[in-house]
Amino acid sequence: MTASTVDIALFAAKLAMVFFVILTLAAYLVFAERRVLAWIQDRKGPNRVGPFGLLQPLADLIKLLTKEDFIPTVADKWLFYLAPAMAAIPAILTFSVIPFGKPVAIAGHQVPLLIADLNVGLLFFLALSSIAVYGVALGGWASNSKYSLLGGIRGLAQLISYELSMGLSLVPVVMLAHSFSLTDIVVAQARLPFIVYQPLAFIIFLVSITAECKRIPFDIPEAEGELVAGFHTEYSGMRFGLFFVGEYINIIVLGGLATTFFLGGWHGPLLPPVVCFSLKTLAVAFFFIWMRGTLPRLRYDQLMHLGWKLLTPLALVNILVTGWFLQIVA
Amino acid sequence: MSVIDDIRAIAAGFGVTLRHMLARPVTIQYPEQKRVPYPRFRARIVLTRDPDGGERCVACYLCSAACPVDCISMQAAEGADGRRYAEWFRINFSRCIFCGLCAEACPTLAIQMTPDYEICKRDIMDLVYEKEDLLIDGCGKDSSYNFYRHAGIDVTQPRGEGLEETPPVDVRSLMP
Numbered sequence: 001m002t003a004s005t006v007d008i009a010l011f012a013a014k015l016a017m018v019f020f021v022i023l024t025l026a027a028y029l030v031f032a033e034r035r036v037l038a039w040i041q042d043r044k045g046p047n048r049v050g051p052f053g054l055l056q057p058l059a060d061l062i063k064l065l066t067k068e069d070f071i072p073t074v075a076d077k078w079l080f081y082l083a084p085a086m087a088a089i090p091a092i093l094t095f096s097v098i099p100f101g102k103p104v105a106i107a108g109h110q111v112p113l114l115i116a117d118l119n120v121g122l123l124f125f126l127a128l129s130s131i132a133v134y135g136v137a138l139g140g141w142a143s144n145s146k147y148s149l150l151g152g153i154r155g156l157a158q159l160i161s162y163e164l165s166m167g168l169s170l171v172p173v174v175m176l177a178h179s180f181s182l183t184d185i186v187v188a189q190a191r192l193p194f195i196v197y198q199p200l201a202f203i204i205f206l207v208s209i210t211a212e213c214k215r216i217p218f219d220i221p222e223a224e225g226e227l228v229a230g231f232h233t234e235y236s237g238m239r240f241g242l243f244f245v246g247e248y249i250n251i252i253v254l255g256g257l258a259t260t261f262f263l264g265g266w267h268g269p270l271l272p273p274v275v276c277f278s279l280k281t282l283a284v285a286f287f288f289i290w291m292r293g294t295l296p297r298l299r300y301d302q303l304m305h306l307g308w309k310l311l312t313p314l315a316l317v318n319i320l321v322t323g324w325f326l327q328i329v330a
Numbered sequence: 331m332s333v334i335d336d337i338r339a340i341a342a343g344f345g346v347t348l349r350h351m352l353a354r355p356v357t358i359q360y361p362e363q364k365r366v367p368y369p370r371f372r373a374r375i376v377l378t379r380d381p382d383g384g385e386r387c388v389a390c391y392l393c394s395a396a397c398p399v400d401c402i403s404m405q406a407a408e409g410a411d412g413r414r415y416a417e418w419f420r421i422n423f424s425r426c427i428f429c430g431l432c433a434e435a436c437p438t439l440a441i442q443m444t445p446d447y448e449i450c451k452r453d454i455m456d457l458v459y460e461k462e463d464l465l466i467d468g469c470g471k472d473s474s475y476n477f478y479r480h481a482g483i484d485v486t487q488p489r490g491e492g493l494e495e496t497p498p499v500d501v502r503s504l505m506p
């Protein structure tokens with residue numbers, strides 16, 4: 001099996017395109033969030049830079065890049081350098097297993113519209129989402145400030161309480177699709193998306209991914225009212241920007257995953273597959289923004305309570321019921 | 331059931347935010363859109379003239395004394411006819427808090443507030459207004475009042491000759 005030059009070129013083009021689209025989308029998601037939050041609060045939001053404020057992300061980028069990169073003298077330098085990358089890289093990596101369109105034929109080559117078609121894509125995602133919290137925990141630890149440390153500790157505790165229910169909510173999806181591969185999961189939803197069969201699992205997954213990307217009402221590691229800015233209190237300039245962009249990449253990636261697992265992936269009426277996938281992903285992202293404008297932050301113990309005493313048992317019962325049902329039908 | 335109530339409450343919250351998302355923003359786009367303040371809005375301070383065109387200010391220092399941030403200063407002087415006026419009059423708008431106590435204190439209606447709120451300068455020294463910057467060619471809010479017609483003793487007319495004035499009485503002759 002030898003890869004031809006055309007195959008390599010197509011793969012490289014695909015990789016570059018995904019990188020470009022994800023990063024641009026993340027930057028514009030920041031802008032979209034500011035505008036939507038402003039509308040919710042009866043304001044207009046940033047509308048000065050360029051037409052409708054559309055160049056605002058560029059202005060933000062220039063600002064972040066030209067700011068001083070400050071490192072506290074008491075900080076653990078190497079971990080302090082590494083932590084933002086450790087938060088942002090797993091978020092981008094996760095996207096490599098998400099199929100964002102039907103395989104297309106270009107110049108006689110069948111090109112699958114995803115980076116890596118792993119047969120354990122779902123497990124890959126779960127592993128990376130656990131690794132992502134290292135950025136938060138180590139960033140909080142390396143800053144050597146009490147607020148950062150508290151934020152990091154909270155990040156870890158939050159991970160333990162939602163990760164379990166997130167994994168368990170995906171078990172029924174695997175049971176229905178008979179595969180860990182995300183492509184197979186999407187193909188299995190050709191007739192009906194899994195949200196129809198598994199509304200409870202979808203809700204549990206949605207709550208869990210909100211906690212995963214540390215968004216209000218689960219932004220406990222940041223909690224600007226209590227912890228200044230939580231784990232990234234001591235960060236400035238582009239290092240802070242990396243944490244920030246990582247969070248928004250996470251929103252897009254998790255929106256894409258929710259689309260893949262429950263909303264039918266690229267399947268959809270009329271529109272081309274890639275457009276269908278993008279619209280569903282952006283709808284989930286919009287819901288996240290809407291939720292931020294609506295709900296207050298949960299208390300630390302309330303998240304624990306919700307994760308351990310409500311979501312995990314519900315997910316377990318959901319698995320049992322799904323298994324029983326599949327047994328009856330089969 | 332409390333769970334159902336909770337879910338309903340959360341859904342109601344999402345409804346409220348959706349309604350506001352679709353509502354018209356209250357923002358005024360300032361440099362392009364300017365709101366017109368009410369006539370009694372307290373902003374830039376002016377010194378007015380009486381209907382005859384003379385300065386109303388008699389340099390009594392009451393505004394300067396009333397000012398809580400000490401932004402008004404002046405030097406009193408006397409004209410050849412015995413009429414007092416301010417030799418120089420200075421308001422430091424970088425200190426002024428636009429409380430309007432000076433205008434309330436003024437017995438001659440000389441110092442008045444105007445609704446012109448756009449007084450921003452690049453250089454802070456440009457915010458120190460001298461008498462020629464403050465003095466306007468008009469009466470301001472009261473177009474008829476002339477202090478000296480009512481109380482300008484021995485300056486514009488002899489004692490007892492002003493409006494609403496009676497001739498002076500020799501108190502020693504006021505026996506019951």
